[in-house]
Amino acid sequence: MIRDISRLIRPNIVNLVPYSSARDEYTGSAAVFLDANENPFNGPYNRYPDPYQAALKEKIGLLKNVDPRHLFIGNGSDEAIDILFRIFCTPGGDNVVSIDPTYGMYQVSADINDVALRKVSLTPSFGLDLPALTSACDEQTKMLFICSPNNPTSNSFAAEEILALAGQLDVMVVVDEAYIDFSTRESLKNRVADVPNLVVLQTFSKAWALAGIRLGIAIADPEVTRYMSMVKYPYNINMLTQQFALEALENKVQVQEWIALILEERGHLERRLNQFSFVEKVYPSDANFLLVQVSKPKKVYNYLVEKKIIVRDRSNIRLCDGSLRITVGTEAENLVLTDALTQYQHDFIDSCEL
Numbered sequence: 001m002i003r004d005i006s007r008l009i010r011p012n013i014v015n016l017v018p019y020s021s022a023r024d025e026y027t028g029s030a031a032v033f034l035d036a037n038e039n040p041f042n043g044p045y046n047r048y049p050d051p052y053q054a055a056l057k058e059k060i061g062l063l064k065n066v067d068p069r070h071l072f073i074g075n076g077s078d079e080a081i082d083i084l085f086r087i088f089c090t091p092g093g094d095n096v097v098s099i100d101p102t103y104g105m106y107q108v109s110a111d112i113n114d115v116a117l118r119k120v121s122l123t124p125s126f127g128l129d130l131p132a133l134t135s136a137c138d139e140q141t142k143m144l145f146i147c148s149p150n151n152p153t154s155n156s157f158a159a160e161e162i163l164a165l166a167g168q169l170d171v172m173v174v175v176d177e178a179y180i181d182f183s184t185r186e187s188l189k190n191r192v193a194d195v196p197n198l199v200v201l202q203t204f205s206k207a208w209a210l211a212g213i214r215l216g217i218a219i220a221d222p223e224v225t226r227y228m229s230m231v232k233y234p235y236n237i238n239m240l241t242q243q244f245a246l247e248a249l250e251n252k253v254q255v256q257e258w259i260a261l262i263l264e265e266r267g268h269l270e271r272r273l274n275q276f277s278f279v280e281k282v283y284p285s286d287a288n289f290l291l292v293q294v295s296k297p298k299k300v301y302n303y304l305v306e307k308k309i310i311v312r313d314r315s316n317i318r319l320c321d322g323s324l325r326i327t328v329g330t331e332a333e334n335l336v337l338t339d340a341l342t343q344y345q346h347d348f349i350d351s352c353e354l
């Protein structure tokens with residue numbers, strides 16, 4: 001484990017003088033604000049939003065039981081991913097390691113930032129290959145991305161394994177917990193206080209059903225969140241999102257109900273899918289989607305598209321041969337899906353088996 005995070009930060013970022021806004025230079029309340037060249041009309045939208053997101057951080061801190069100093073708030077977790085690349089990785093030299101298959105944004109962010117991404121295959125049973133992950137890291141490796149529960153394999157990894165990697169490696173271990181609210185496992189969010197090279201990403205796009213307002217968080221050592229805040233656009237979270245989120249975060253009970261419904265539906269859907277003869281495997285899921293291996297995946301996919309039902313074709317992805325990724329919808333939506341698949345089985349499978 002690294003104790004000195006600044007050793008991993010890019011030298012130009014350590015020395016960065018961040019943008020200083022009018023609201024940085026005067027933070028109190030006042031009757032007349034003539035310091036930011038705002039238009040005096042059309043309140044409250046004429047004002048720049050809080051660049052520190054203080055009220056929202058306070059509220060998310062309470063919700064997640066983490067000190068607000070450990071929080072970075074991003075325009076989706078995709079912003080947090082990009083900013084991590086920009087504070088840790090020098091383009092053209094440094095590299096990062098990720099599991100494979102996994103979420104596609106790590107590769108895109110790596111490519112944009114001209115940072116090599118070294119992919120380490122999961123084991124055939126979707127487990128972490130700890131020796132291979134360790135030996136993929138070298139002096140130029142700045143981050144290791146572990147998505148848990150993992151998209152698209154839908155399983156999660158043991159906290160002990162992830163923490164062992166963080167303890168052993170001189171790199172930032174970034175754990176993407178976008179689906180943690182659907183998982184039986186506990187979040188690692190409360191471990192960042194004693195593991196300085198651990199970053200936990202979470203999002204309000206999935207369990208909280210707020211993908212449209214773009215709100216994601218990184219939970220990390222205060223030194224990491226401080227550098228992230230220096231690099232972000234000053235007003236990265238707009239006023240509408242901040243205000244809406246403050247209200248939406250009151251809906252904790254509603255969110256728990258949604259999660260319970262989705263988990264129940266996930267079970268139903270899994271059982272119904274297993275009854276089709278062209279379904280070879282439904283992988284155990286710790287998320288709000290199912291990875292389903294079928295015979296003739298393209299044919300199934302295209303059949304569903306014709307019925308205006310869109311799932312994700314993952315059949316060409318490593319270890320996911322023949323697999324479709326299906327998000328768990330409402331009871332009615334899942335029935336539309338399984339009815340269409342019943343029709344598919346009737347049209348193409350049962351009628352050919354004579």
Ligand SMILES: *Cc1c(COP(=O)(O)O)cnc(C)c1O
Pocket residue numbers: 075076077078079103147151176178202203204205206211215216
């Ligand atoms: C959906 C998803 C996200 C969410 O990204 P946002 O930018 O917060 O919407 C992050 N990570 C993974 C692995 C996802 O599948």
